[in-house]
Each structure stands twice: as C-alpha cells, then as structure tokens.
Amino acid sequence: MNEPRYKGLIKPLHSQLQGMKRAIDNVLIFLALLVSLKIYAEPLTHEYMLICLIGIVIFSLFAENQEIYHTWRGAPMFDEALRILWSWLAAVFFIASVLYFFRDDINFQVPVLELWLPLAPLAIILLHTLRRGILSFMRMHGFNISYYAILGGNTLGWRLKTALSAMPWLGYRFVGFFDDRVQAQADRIEIGDDKITGDFKDLLAMAQQGAVDHIYITLPLRAEQRIIQLAQELADSTVSVNIVPDFFIFNLIQSKVSNVQGIPVVSLFDTPFNAMNGATKRIEDLLLCAIILPLIALPMLIIAIAIKLTSPGPVIFRQKRYGIKGERIEVWKFRSMTVCENGENVKQATSNDVRVTPLGSFLRRTSLDELPQFLNVLQGSMSVVGPRPHAIAHNEFYRKQIQGYMMRHKVKPGITGQAQINGCRGETETIEKMEARIHHDLEYIRHWSLWLDLKIVFLTVFKGFTGSQVY
Incomplete structure (x- = not known):
C-alpha cells in the first residue's frame, strides 16, 4: 500500500511565544488599571474588575483579528501600533456601551477610567517597541545571528535577499545563491549584481558542516519533484528548510493563508471585507x-x-x-x-x-x-x-x-x-x-x-x- 502523501500538519510559528505575548499584554491592561486606581486612591472593586475583564476580552478578540501576534518581526512598528490602537478603541467602545446602559448599577469614578483608557494601549505599544528595540540592538551587535542561503538563482530569490538585506536588525546574514540547473547563464533570471555561489552539493556540504542555519528554496512551482528530492537530502542536516512558493506569478488580490484541519490553503483572490x-x-x-x-x-x-x-x-x-x-x-x-x-x-x-x-x-x-x-x-x-x-x-x-x-x-x-x-x-x-x-x-x-x-x-x-x- 502506498504511503499517504501528507505526513504532517503546518502549525503557526512560535505559538507558545505568541500566547505569552498575549498574556503579558493582558497583564499590562490590568496593571494600567491598578496604577490609575492608585493615583486617585480608589479601591479595586468588582465593578472595576468587570470593566477590566471586558476590555481584555474585546481587545484580545480584535488583536487576533488585526494579527498583532502573527506579524513577521520585520513589519514596521508604526503599523503594529496602529493595529493595537484600533483594537483598543473597539474595547473602549464596548466598555462605554456597558457603562451607558448599566450606569446606575456600576459604581465607578470617571477620572480613573479617563486615565486608564489611554494608559493601557500606550503601555502595550511601549512594551512592544522596547522588545523590538532590544532584540534589534542585540542582533545588530552580533547576538542571535542566523546565516541563510537561497536555493534558486531567480527573481524570487533576489527579491527575498533584497528584502532581508534591507533589515539588518533582523540578524540575518546572507551566505549566497545556490543553483544547479543546467541552463546557460544567459538564460538565467537576473539576480542583480550577485553571482551563483555554488550548486546544491556545495550547499548541502555547508549545511552538514553547520555553516548555514536557514535555507530558502525559491525554485518555481513546476519543480515539485526536484523540491521534494532536495528537501529529502537536506534532512541529513540540522538546517532549517523554508519553501518560498512563487505566488507572484499570479495577480494576487488580498491573498491570505489559512488551513482546513491542518491542511494549508492559500487564497489567491479574496476580499478584504470578511x-x-x-x-x-x-x-x-x-x-x-x-x-x-x-x-x-x-x-x-x-x-x-x-x-x-x-x-x-x-x-x-x-x-x-x-x-x-x-x-x-x-x-x-x-x-x-x-x-x-x-x-x-x-x-x-x-x-x-x-x-x-x-x-x-x-x-x-x-x-x-x-x-x-x-x-x-x-x-x-x-x-x-x-x-x-x-x-x-x-x-x-x-x-x-x-x-x-x-x-x-x-x-x-x-x-x-x-x-x-x-x-x-x-x-x-x-x-x-x-x-x-x-x-x-x-x-x-x-x-x-x-x-x-x-x-x-x-x-x-x-x-x-x-x-x-x-x-
């Protein structure tokens, strides 16, 4: 009997770390409330706990929708800050609605909330900014450095290298392009001023020696069998292997990655208004x-x-x-x-x-x-x-x-x-x-x-x- 084609599931990247980030942000919302109560000498009552819980729940739901914890670390901090603010504004709207309809049943001081509502998102943004800054500083000074190579001397590989090189704070160091296709060099797709460093055997040797940490495969989608063969050979090393599918051959409209019971699904044409x-x-x-x-x-x-x-x-x-x-x-x-x-x-x-x-x-x-x-x-x-x-x-x-x-x-x-x-x-x-x-x-x-x-x-x-x- 033939082996099943699908042998594993694709899981979200660093799900435990994302869960920790969510938890810390929720704690910050609570701490911001405690600070506001302390400044106005107000006790922490059940009413304030209820308001805080509503804020945490709504913020978490909108933060998940805004993909605050799923964005790549190279994404601009300004964009992340806007998503945090938008998620918190949604929480503020729900809190205001609850206080309006149940104002006679909930005992609270307006100055406390006036301080807490802006303090909470500012604390979250400050923490995210500091975390990014510290990690970026460490990487730019030689800590947590990763060496990567690109398997595929083509436009997609060049675009990937250009994008990573533009962000030195990510701590990625480029090793070179590797390609063993037999076409004449004149037939190769341009990779800027770079040259092919070696073929696949050279890259495999470097991977087995531990000289490269990540390999990005940017071969065209039609090379499915070749990609499978390369991946199997790279399994004889400790290198992290990443496949970069060339979806740029399509005119992508709001493309998204999702999964159906663990099976990855990529939408090529979608609406932004789901x-x-x-x-x-x-x-x-x-x-x-x-x-x-x-x-x-x-x-x-x-x-x-x-x-x-x-x-x-x-x-x-x-x-x-x-x-x-x-x-x-x-x-x-x-x-x-x-x-x-x-x-x-x-x-x-x-x-x-x-x-x-x-x-x-x-x-x-x-x-x-x-x-x-x-x-x-x-x-x-x-x-x-x-x-x-x-x-x-x-x-x-x-x-x-x-x-x-x-x-x-x-x-x-x-x-x-x-x-x-x-x-x-x-x-x-x-x-x-x-x-x-x-x-x-x-x-x-x-x-x-x-x-x-x-x-x-x-x-x-x-x-x-x-x-x-x-x-």
Missing part, C-alpha cells in the same frame, strides 16, 4: 453618511427642483450595474441626459454629447449628479469609497478585454475611489484608459485600510470632483 473588516467598513459608511447627508440635503433639493424645471423626465435616473460578487444593483443618479439608457447598449457620454442637458453638463463635470448614491450607501448596496460601478453593458465588454477586470467586484462599488483621485474619471474611449482605472481599483483592494479610505475621502474634496475627460 468578518471584522466588513463590519468596520459598514460602520465607516454609516458614519460618513451621517456627516455628509445633512450637508448635501439642501443642495440635493435645489438640484432636484432645477432638473424638474429645465427638462422633462424623472429627477432620479436609475441604472442597473454590478455590485459586490457581480450581483446586479440599482444605482441612483440625478438625471443629466434627455434619455435614460439602461439596456444592452449604453453609450458613454462624449464631448458635446447632444443627449446631455445644459444643467446635466454642469452636474456631470462637478460630480453633483452622483449625490443620490449616498442613499445607495445607506441601503447597503454601495460604499462611500470603492471602485466606481460601470453600466452592465460596459462590464460585459471590458471583462473580456482586461484580465482581472471582475476582481474589482470583490468589494462594494463606491461613490469615489482611488482611480478617481488619480485622475481616472470620465470617458474611457481606449482600453488603456480603462486598464489604468482597473489598476487603481485593484491596488485599492490589495492595500485597503480604514486610513486609506479616509485619505481618499479627503483627497476627493480637492481632486475627485472634476476631470478633463468628464462630459
């Missing part, structure tokens, strides 16, 4: 609508009256478009044309288009025709920030012309987006112009964050309302 991020995005949309709608209510009323008085037809133009997951939604706009095209053939507006009314021309140039879409946001079919929705006829045309076009529908369409603040608005009479718009849309999905949304909203005020190609 679980907590989806709830965050929805809360952001509702808060923005709560701020913006009262400001635009009067202008919308004036525009509606002006449309009714200047041309026959409905005030609101409803058009079917694709939303999240490619589902059809109805998008609202102020009518700016004498026609309401919503069929298989929808012609884009062009310069001096006779279908556009005089008022409609002004509305389109200033994007005021899109104000009713804030009602779509309230309904939940759109978001304030996201890829702009296109007419169904245009979707069906461009999805056949541009690879990855439909990936933009992994998220809700938006009123404004990264493409709009980068000048990609209006008529797309060439494939290249639409490709530029799609590029910005996919970049937005790859790098989505709450801060990116707020940045886009801010820049829209200055850059997103007009464009030379808007007719």
Whole structure:
C-alpha cells in the first residue's frame, strides 16, 4: 500500500511565544488599571474588575483579528501600533456601551477610567517597541545571528535577499545563491549584481558542516519533484528548510493563508471585507453618511427642483450595474441626459454629447449628479469609497478585454475611489484608459485600510470632483 502523501500538519510559528505575548499584554491592561486606581486612591472593586475583564476580552478578540501576534518581526512598528490602537478603541467602545446602559448599577469614578483608557494601549505599544528595540540592538551587535542561503538563482530569490538585506536588525546574514540547473547563464533570471555561489552539493556540504542555519528554496512551482528530492537530502542536516512558493506569478488580490484541519490553503483572490473588516467598513459608511447627508440635503433639493424645471423626465435616473460578487444593483443618479439608457447598449457620454442637458453638463463635470448614491450607501448596496460601478453593458465588454477586470467586484462599488483621485474619471474611449482605472481599483483592494479610505475621502474634496475627460 502506498504511503499517504501528507505526513504532517503546518502549525503557526512560535505559538507558545505568541500566547505569552498575549498574556503579558493582558497583564499590562490590568496593571494600567491598578496604577490609575492608585493615583486617585480608589479601591479595586468588582465593578472595576468587570470593566477590566471586558476590555481584555474585546481587545484580545480584535488583536487576533488585526494579527498583532502573527506579524513577521520585520513589519514596521508604526503599523503594529496602529493595529493595537484600533483594537483598543473597539474595547473602549464596548466598555462605554456597558457603562451607558448599566450606569446606575456600576459604581465607578470617571477620572480613573479617563486615565486608564489611554494608559493601557500606550503601555502595550511601549512594551512592544522596547522588545523590538532590544532584540534589534542585540542582533545588530552580533547576538542571535542566523546565516541563510537561497536555493534558486531567480527573481524570487533576489527579491527575498533584497528584502532581508534591507533589515539588518533582523540578524540575518546572507551566505549566497545556490543553483544547479543546467541552463546557460544567459538564460538565467537576473539576480542583480550577485553571482551563483555554488550548486546544491556545495550547499548541502555547508549545511552538514553547520555553516548555514536557514535555507530558502525559491525554485518555481513546476519543480515539485526536484523540491521534494532536495528537501529529502537536506534532512541529513540540522538546517532549517523554508519553501518560498512563487505566488507572484499570479495577480494576487488580498491573498491570505489559512488551513482546513491542518491542511494549508492559500487564497489567491479574496476580499478584504470578511468578518471584522466588513463590519468596520459598514460602520465607516454609516458614519460618513451621517456627516455628509445633512450637508448635501439642501443642495440635493435645489438640484432636484432645477432638473424638474429645465427638462422633462424623472429627477432620479436609475441604472442597473454590478455590485459586490457581480450581483446586479440599482444605482441612483440625478438625471443629466434627455434619455435614460439602461439596456444592452449604453453609450458613454462624449464631448458635446447632444443627449446631455445644459444643467446635466454642469452636474456631470462637478460630480453633483452622483449625490443620490449616498442613499445607495445607506441601503447597503454601495460604499462611500470603492471602485466606481460601470453600466452592465460596459462590464460585459471590458471583462473580456482586461484580465482581472471582475476582481474589482470583490468589494462594494463606491461613490469615489482611488482611480478617481488619480485622475481616472470620465470617458474611457481606449482600453488603456480603462486598464489604468482597473489598476487603481485593484491596488485599492490589495492595500485597503480604514486610513486609506479616509485619505481618499479627503483627497476627493480637492481632486475627485472634476476631470478633463468628464462630459
């Protein structure tokens, strides 16, 4: 009988260490409360213990979602600090909700909480920063040094070496590239100014002598049998072997690593708005609508009256478009044309288009025709920030012309987006112009964050309302 193919499970890196970090952060939250009570000479009562427990539980849940304890040690500390603050803000929200609804049953002093709520996250950030600083200092001065080699003289190996070399505080020292493929050197993929140090036999000898601690295999995915053979031979040493799969051959969209009963699964195309991020995005949309709608209510009323008085037809133009997951939604706009095209053939507006009314021309140039879409946001079919929705006829045309076009529908369409603040608005009479718009849309999905949304909203005020190609 054949041996089973899968002989082990892939486990999280340093799970015990991560558990210790969580525990220490939880202790810091409690200690911050004790310090606050001590300063105001308040006793530690059951009420304060309950509040602290709520803070610890909610912070831990959000910290896990924000991957505070799973990030690689080379990730920027600033990003980690933002994730810590965001997780603690979620805890503060829950604590405030409990205190509001049970304020008559819970005895507490407001000054104590006013000191504790900012002190706890600052203590956690300070500890994480000190821990990183001490370890970085030790590594840069020769302690905890690791020597690594890259098996695979290709672009992926060069990118890995470049990334590690840019962070000397990690304590990694490069030994060299090793590759025993028989292609001529001219056929090899560029590895910058580096040269191949040796072949696999040379690397195996170094590993057996203890001259290298880590080996990164960056061979292409098609070399599966060769990778298995190399890994089996490297088992005759104490070196740590790491496989770096070349997923860069794919146009990755929010890729993630997960597992199904221990079986590793890598998603190539995914949405950033699963679980907590989806709830965050929805809360952001509702808060923005709560701020913006009262400001635009009067202008919308004036525009509606002006449309009714200047041309026959409905005030609101409803058009079917694709939303999240490619589902059809109805998008609202102020009518700016004498026609309401919503069929298989929808012609884009062009310069001096006779279908556009005089008022409609002004509305389109200033994007005021899109104000009713804030009602779509309230309904939940759109978001304030996201890829702009296109007419169904245009979707069906461009999805056949541009690879990855439909990936933009992994998220809700938006009123404004990264493409709009980068000048990609209006008529797309060439494939290249639409490709530029799609590029910005996919970049937005790859790098989505709450801060990116707020940045886009801010820049829209200055850059997103007009464009030379808007007719």
